[in-house]
Amino acid sequence: MQNLHPKPGFPLAPGQSPLGPMILDRAEGITVPASINTYLREYQREGVSFFWDLYKQGRGGLLGDDMGLGKTIQVISFLSAIMKKHGDERDINRRRDHVSNIQDGVEWRQRRTLPLANKTWPTCLIIAPTSVVPNWEREFQTWGYFEVGSYTGSKKERDDILTDFKMGRLDVVLTTFDLARRDIAQLDDLAWSAVFVDEAHRVKNPKSKITLAYNQFTCLRRFGLTGTTIQNSYMEAWTILDWTNPGRLGTSKQWKGYVVKPLTIGQSTSATEEERTKALTVAITVRDKVLPQFFKRRTKDIIKDQLPTKTDEVVFCPLTPVQVAVYRRILHMNPVQNLVRKDENCDCGSGEKRKDCCHSIEKGGVLKYMSILIKISNHLALILPAPNDSPEQTLRNRELAEVAFPGQPIPKYGTAMLLPQYCGKWVVLDTLLREWRKDRTNKVLIFTKSVKLLDMLEFHLNTNSYGFLKLDGSTKQSDRMPMIDRFHQDSDIFIFLISTLAGGTGLNLTGANKVVIFDPNWNPAHDLQAMDRAYRFGQTRDVFVYRLLGAGSIEELIYARQLYKQQQMAIGYQASVQTRYFSGVQGDTSRQGELFGIKNIFKLHEDTLATKMAIEKATIMELDWALAHLSSSKSKKSAKSKADDWVYEADSKSGKEEADLRGLSALLFDDEPPEVTDDNDIHKTLSAIGVKYSHRNDDVLLPSRIEEERSRTALKEAKRKRAAAKKLKSERNQSTPQKSKTPEPQWPPRRKHHKAPLSPQSKLASRQMALIELGMINCPADLPVFAQSFARKSSEEQNEILARLDEHVRGRS
Numbered sequence: 133m134q135n136l137h138p139k140p141g142f143p144l145a146p147g148q149s150p151l152g153p154m155i156l157d158r159a160e161g162i163t164v165p166a167s168i169n170t171y172l173r174e175y176q177r178e179g180v181s182f183f184w185d186l187y188k189q190g191r192g193g194l195l196g197d198d199m200g201l202g203k204t205i206q207v208i209s210f211l212s213a214i215m216k217k218h219g220d221e222r223d224i225n226r227r228r229d230h231v232s233n234i235q236d237g238v239e240w241r242q243r244r245t246l247p248l249a250n251k252t253w254p255t256c257l258i259i260a261p262t263s264v265v266p267n268w269e270r271e272f273q274t275w276g277y278f279e280v281g282s283y284t285g286s287k288k289e290r291d292d293i294l295t296d297f298k299m300g301r302l303d304v305v306l307t308t309f310d311l312a313r314r315d316i317a318q319l320d321d322l323a324w325s326a327v328f329v330d331e332a333h334r335v336k337n338p339k340s341k342i343t344l345a346y347n348q349f350t351c352l353r354r355f356g357l358t359g360t361t362i363q364n365s366y367m368e369a370w371t372i373l374d375w376t377n378p379g380r381l382g383t384s385k386q387w388k389g390y391v392v393k394p395l396t397i398g399q400s401t402s403a404t405e406e407e408r409t410k411a412l413t414v415a416i417t418v419r420d421k422v423l424p425q426f427f428k429r430r431t432k433d434i435i436k437d438q439l440p441t442k443t444d445e446v447v448f449c450p451l452t453p454v455q456v457a458v459y460r461r462i463l464h465m466n467p468v469q470n471l472v473r474k475d476e477n478c479d480c481g482s483g484e485k486r487k488d489c490c491h492s493i494e495k496g497g498v499l500k501y502m503s504i505l506i507k508i509s510n511h512l513a514l515i516l517p518a519p520n521d522s523p524e525q526t527l528r529n530r531e532l533a534e535v536a537f538p539g540q541p542i543p544k545y546g547t548a549m550l551l552p553q554y555c556g557k558w559v560v561l562d563t564l565l566r567e568w569r570k571d572r573t574n575k576v577l578i579f580t581k582s583v584k585l586l587d588m589l590e591f592h593l594n595t596n597s598y599g600f601l602k603l604d605g606s607t608k609q610s611d612r613m614p615m616i617d618r619f620h621q622d623s624d625i626f627i628f629l630i631s632t633l634a635g636g637t638g639l640n641l642t643g644a645n646k647v648v649i650f651d652p653n654w655n656p657a658h659d660l661q662a663m664d665r666a667y668r669f670g671q672t673r674d675v676f677v678y679r680l681l682g683a684g685s686i687e688e689l690i691y692a693r694q695l696y697k698q699q700q701m702a703i704g705y706q707a708s709v710q711t712r713y714f715s716g717v718q719g720d721t722s723r724q725g726e727l728f729g730i731k732n733i734f735k736l737h738e739d740t741l742a743t744k745m746a747i748e749k750a751t752i753m754e755l756d757w758a759l760a761h762l763s764s765s766k767s768k769k770s771a772k773s774k775a776d777d778w779v780y781e782a783d784s785k786s787g788k789e790e791a792d793l794r795g796l797s798a799l800l801f802d803d804e805p806p807e808v809t810d811d812n813d814i815h816k817t818l819s820a821i822g823v824k825y826s827h828r829n830d831d832v833l834l835p836s837r838i839e840e841e842r843s844r845t846a847l848k849e850a851k852r853k854r855a856a857a858k859k860l861k862s863e864r865n866q867s868t869p870q871k872s873k874t875p876e877p878q879w880p881p882r883r884k885h886h887k888a889p890l891s892p893q894s895k896l897a898s899r900q901m902a903l904i905e906l907g908m909i910n911c912p913a914d915l916p917v918f919a920q921s922f923a924r925k926s927s928e929e930q931n932e933i934l935a936r937l938d939e940h941v942r943g944r945s
Contacts, residue, residue: 165219
């Protein structure tokens with residue numbers, strides 16, 4: 133068998149044995165060749181089975197695995213099975229030889245006709261981004277002997293590929309998004325057995341030309357690959373899944389009404405208990421009943437036991453006083469104020485809105501001024517005229533600099549690059565690098581998406597005599613591997629400086645154990661790809677990632693929206709019960725809160741840490757609910773006793789009562805950022821240079837046990853109310869008048885000396901006092917820290933704390 137050179141033919145790992153084929157359908161002979169199956173991980177075999185189960189039903193689906201889990205390999209393994217490949221040299225030119233044999237026959241000589249391309253073996257069209265098509269070609273060559281044609285290049289080259297396909301000579305045709313859209317009339321009704329779209333989130337907009345074109349495929353075995361099915365909203369999931377299974381999820385209007393609206397409203401801090409209950413019910417239904425029919429997703433959690441840990445720290449870097457002053461001046465510019473106040477009545481007294489009267493809006497103004505604010509958040513030199521600017525850029529930057537530095541000479545670009553007062557992130561980066569350099573085994577990746585920032589960082593690193601390499605768009609492909617080898621092997625090379633767009637994908641840099649994202653991207657997928665250059669198979673050390681944000685600036689707002697979107701993903705995929713940090717409701721102009729709308733975009737939070745306050749406020753509200761409602765009893769009773777009626781009170785969010793509870797919280801809540809003790813030396817060092825807040829991104833995305841218990845309580849109460857209403861309606865509908873019934877005696881009987889259980893308000897107040905008296909909280913500043921610590925504890929640990937508080941309360945009384 134080895135003489136047939138099976139592929140991929142990788143060396144076996146120590147202790148690894150060759151496996152037999154993976155059998156999908158024994159009767160039909162559908163198997164993944166042993167040569168491929170040997171190297172698949174178990175979750176990848178599950179992905180192959182997922183494709184096969186849908187394929188044999190004549191429909192498609194969506195594989196939503198995280199990047200790095202091998203979606204490409206799962207597709208190739210599946211295709212090898214349905215195409216009945218051997219996985220060795222017996223597959224070479226199989227189709228071409230088959231067609232030649234047919235052409236030697238009578239049918240061809242008499243009628244000059246060939247059977248459809250998928251008559252003998254299935255065929256496949258794969259649509260991928262232009263930059264990824266060569267990777268698909270390489271993977272097909274690595275994992276088997278496939279007959280693959282690339283529908284790219286000139287028209288003649290593409291026509292030749294189509295001719296080969298129609299004659300039945302090709303297993304797979306690869307093409308790009310734009311070509312598939314443009315040439316859809318030539319592709320839509322060909323004999324495809326399956327159509328795969330890589331990075332299927334490109335079809336998330338139902339009105340885009342790509343989505344409209346791809347819906348023309350007559351092949352209904354349509355499969356998508358993407359790790360970001362829910363990137364911006366729940367509607368995107370419907371569009372992609374509807375492409376894979378037309379009509380099976382209802383209309384977009386139905387999806388919006390039944391899924392999108394309840395989930396987005398339920399995610400808000402201002403959601404009522406009924407809205408929260410409905411959101412949880414919908415999320416569970418989507419997770420358990422809807423998605424499994426079309427969708428399979430695995431995260432990197434399934435391989436975390438095979439990798440070291442990754443810590444993703446978000447550092448809120450204070451803007452310098454000069455940055456704050458310039459930021460303010462930009463916000464006060466007339467074009468920006470016209471955007472912010474566009475819907476106000478015009479000053480002229482016409483009664484018209486400002487935008488429709490004397491204060492017209494600059495076309496493209498929103499993106500223009502957002503871009504300017506992002507630059508200011510990173511380095512003021514980015515808005516100054518630079519030597520390599522075009523004449524148009526020079527003029528634009530000079531006008532901007534005159535606004536930023538009124539009544540004073542405009543700073544020179546070269547000088548400004550070096551001034552720490554122009555960049556609040558410099559001191560943070562300096563501090564991190566100095567700390568890390570104490571251990572000479574540390575190696576650092578620094579990513580930035582800005583070419584100018586890349587040059588500034590290069591100058592900065594040279595000034596500090598750090599050994600480093602730089603990779604950007606101008607780096608030749610042939611130079612990349614030697615640079616990577618040098619980074620790994622040369623102990624004097626401490627830092628690899630990388631353009632996010634040029635080096636965010638395709639690089640293996642497992643020699644690094646520290647990663648800095650200097651200017652985070654609005655699309656979190658780009659930053660995750662950058663982190664994965666170091667955090668991937670082959671990494672042997674724990675990886676620490678530091679994302680630097682301009683505190684109070686538009687960068688913090690962008691990050692807050694990313695958190696919101698990441699929570700959407702957790703809710704949509706897993707029905708995860710998340711802590712509600714924000715009041716804004718996406719898509720609802722009447723409930724924009726602190727996240728949405730133009731006024732939030734053009735705002736500077738100078739003296740408050742908005743994200744920190746939102747997180748602390750939310751965790752304190754959860755703690756309040758836990759102190760007011762959770763029992764410290766470890767026994768779980770399935771049914772309520774009549775005494776429970778003394779404890780239960782209506783939804784705390786909907787009435788005046790909750791305002792009192794929030795008032796009690798306010799007595800303990802401190803608006804000043806508390807000093808948080810941390811054993812981590814880096815945190816102490818950052819605190820010493822003025823960084824008042826940082827947190828681990830994963831920590832704020834953990835499912836909330838308290839919110840889960842609150843939702844469970846709300847669901848039980850909703851069920852009780854429905855049962856009571858049904859019973860009342862049944863009694864009213866009975867034809868014979870009901871005799872008055874004597875109330876059933878309560879058992880055990882309530883004695884005069886028996887005290888009713890504490891109301892939620894009283895329980896909250898007494899437990900809060902116990903927290904202070906027991907020394908769990910020593911001052912108001914301790915409350916946010918305790919609330920976050922309590923939220924992360926197990927149910928048993930929370931119960932123990934509540935029992936200790938209750939015991940103290942009983943002893944005091």
